[in-house]
Amino acid sequence: MAGRMQEKIVIVTGGSSGLGRAIAELMTAEGARVVIADINQEQGETVAKEIGVEFVRTDVSNPTEVDALVSGTVARHGRLDVMCNNAGFIGMSPLVETTDESYSRMVDVNFGGIFYGTRAAGRVMVGQGSGVIVNTASNGGSSPSEGMAIYSGTKAAVIAMSKAAAIELAPLGVRVNTISPGTMLSDMVPDVPGIVEMLDKLQPIGYAANPSQMATGVLYLASDEANYVTGHDLVVDGAATAGRRAVGS
Numbered sequence: 001m002a003g004r005m006q007e008k009i010v011i012v013t014g015g016s017s018g019l020g021r022a023i024a025e026l027m028t029a030e031g032a033r034v035v036i037a038d039i040n041q042e043q044g045e046t047v048a049k050e051i052g053v054e055f056v057r058t059d060v061s062n063p064t065e066v067d068a069l070v071s072g073t074v075a076r077h078g079r080l081d082v083m084c085n086n087a088g089f090i091g092m093s094p095l096v097e098t099t100d101e102s103y104s105r106m107v108d109v110n111f112g113g114i115f116y117g118t119r120a121a122g123r124v125m126v127g128q129g130s131g132v133i134v135n136t137a138s139n140g141g142s143s144p145s146e147g148m149a150i151y152s153g154t155k156a157a158v159i160a161m162s163k164a165a166a167i168e169l170a171p172l173g174v175r176v177n178t179i180s181p182g183t184m185l186s187d188m189v190p191d192v193p194g195i196v197e198m199l200d201k202l203q204p205i206g207y208a209a210n211p212s213q214m215a216t217g218v219l220y221l222a223s224d225e226a227n228y229v230t231g232h233d234l235v236v237d238g239a240a241t242a243g244r245r246a247v248g249s
């Protein structure tokens with residue numbers, strides 16, 4: 001039986017780990033030809049071999065590298081159907097202690113990287129008259145966390161930019177949406193004893209998500225089943241940001 005992404009050409013940034021890897025595996029299982037891009041060359045090459053996809057070493061904060069990722073994919077495969085701009089990293093610091101360097105890096109990767117990928121893919125997709133862009137934001141973009149002012153700010157910017165792009169590109173046949181994960185057990189979670197139990201307890205649903213539980217949301221947004229869904233932020237967070245919990249829960 002043909003998969004839901006049969007013969008689609010898909011790029012996933014941050015594809016060496018966590019959510020990016022889970023998206024790449026699911027898209028491949030659904031019949032897509034997938035290119036993963038990541039700054040981590042060693043892990044990227046290993047994962048690409050393990051799951052049977054291509055790897056292109058890319059720093060998404062560098063627009064020249066992102067343009068080359070997209071143009072190289074189109075040169076090899078003839079088109080680009082789905083662009084998952086997913087690479088990002090987390091950083092925590094009290095606002096008044098945030099350094100210029102950590103602020104700039106976070107903006108360059110978490111917002112710049114998503115913008116460069118949306119722009120490069122958008123140019124190709126507008127030329128084709130078709131395509132889907134799925135950008136990874138966070139539930140922190142609409143419900144910011146203490147100690148994560150800049151991270152939350154970049155994710156809010158990703159959601160707003162993606163909605164604006166959706167309006168511009170809808171008449172041209174291109175859909176743009178965001179996925180906003182809640183807490184997900186990936187390499188992003190610091191390796192501290194007891195942290196998984198602590199994170200599980202914080203979620204109304206009782207546990208922190210597995211990246212594969214977000215990848216299914218990305219697959220939906222990328223698939224033809226969502227052909228009227230654009231400009232949407234899909235929050236997948238086990239009700240973590242649905243509202244306030246009772247005191248003591």
Ligand SMILES: NC(=O)c1ccc[n+]([C@@H]2O[C@H](COP(=O)([O-])OP(=O)(O)OC[C@H]3O[C@@H](n4cnc5c(N)ncnc54)[C@H](O)[C@@H]3O)[C@@H](O)[C@H]2O)c1
Nearest residue numbers: 014017018019038039059060087088138183184186187188
């Ligand atoms: N883990 C969570 O709880 C959580 C929650 C909400 C949103 N997110 C978002 O999900 C996305 C994926 O994160 P994850 O949890 O899978 O983390 P992860 O650390 O497992 O994966 C992130 C990947 O991005 C890559 N990357 C980082 N900087 C890069 C750059 N400049 N260029 C190219 N690749 C780069 C890393 O090498 C890594 O492979 C991120 O955008 C993150 O902000 C994560």
